[in-house]
Amino acid sequence: MSLSVLVVENNPVIQRAVSAILEQEGCLVQTAENGLDALNKLKEDTPDLLFTDLVMPYVSGEQLCRIVKTNPS
Template structure:
């Protein structure tokens, strides 16, 4: 069983504020946090880091959250990594589109520390922070 420090959490968001706040919340819980600016930035880091779970913003330049999630879920090497979509829009269409590309959960911004940790507990076996 991993200690919470061994858990690698990736946060992909083009907002520095969102990346930084998620990073602080997750580091307080003892996680190792990897951040990325967008889907392109994230893909190389995912190959190197193999995160336990990925939080990804829906609306980003270059490669958005839906496209990035679809790429990950269609690749057998990464398809088992849980993906939680983050969006300031919580409409039915956005959630349905997230499910259609394989996301495991949808969180609406602004999110709380409890929501982030609950998502990790739900999708990452052995996480207890």
């Protein structure tokens, strides 16, 4: 069984690099361009791991982690 990962990164170069490394390791990777996009994706699917940038537009990585941590699902 593969680990599912949501990579949240607003820099497309870093997002592709992190995603490629995780995929090489056998992870199933989804991506989001910012924290707001990530929250929308989290409504549809719950990944095993959330890999996020801290400085992003709309919802920062720190805010995203607080929201995910307080959500019981």
